[in-house]
Amino acid sequence: MAATAIFPLETVLFPHTPLALRVFEERYLKMLGACLEAESPSFGVVLIERGSEVGGGDTRFRTGTMARLVEVAARENAIELLVVGQERIEIGAWWDDEPYPTAEVHPVADLTWDPALAPLRDEAEKHVRRVLTRAALTTGSRWDPSIEISDDPLESSWQLAAIAPLGPIDQLELLRATSLAGLLARLIDLTLEAEEILTAPSGGGDDEPGLTA
Template structure:
């Protein structure tokens, strides 16, 4: 178990995905001051199930992702930060939110890739891009384009497909809990097929 700074959000960060943040709250500015001397500079991200990001008093999930700080822009009133999801964690115990949220966490075992899963990955890739294309044609504002390039590593690509698909945070939280790549891909496919029905497919 390790105690690390935490950044609860209203969204889910999956491994191998970028996390842009606009940091302006004094408690998170203090967090950045404390972690930036470390190499790598890391903090945990969990979903806020109830409540708000600003001001505390929220209810947070017990699983999250460690984010590694990549770049900083300090030229404006707020700090613009880009981090990257690197590994999953289980929150064993929340500590006092002073001066910022912290928790004792345990790293979760990374699910292993098997080449037998290649057809499942290919199907998930096809379906996710198809539903993104349908959403684009429907005039929806997309965070990720249908032709986005994924990681060459198949396990990383599986997480990225789950992240770019147009799911809500609770569905993405369910995917983050996946004990295996097979479950991650199968559940992604199920959710995408459900989403396709919204477009009459």
């Protein structure tokens, strides 16, 4: 099995969701160069468990998402990328054959849409947009509360998980969902919990939705 390039980040990438990245470390510039040689450039994204994005020495969660490269722009001292999340992956083993992280990866089965879930998906969108609006007015948000999402119900379910004003550990829990019903139900629960924090008298809140559009 060929090694897959992996970009560990302090954020979660969801399927069908865009993510803007800035690449400046030499090891990841080498990774980008190798990826661009492929017919369909892509790499895996996993959440950092301990450590930081810069410098190495981090430990990582094993659930992630493949990222398809859609835009590349050279800037002073960095390369800016736009990627879109594809299928979910699970890391089987980390390899050390390259100067950048590589791993054996296994695809995670995609979730399936059932028309009976339409009311639950609509309820999730209602709560996510309401709480996202509150977050934008109080703690700040990286997503516009009125952002357009896909007309496809499965794609939009993942996108709602991405824009909800949640921290990365909550987002990772959603990424690991084993059913779409479970994803939507847990998304509603976590969003309502975030709303309670945002409306608490102390004014505290988790203002890290995890992705940049």
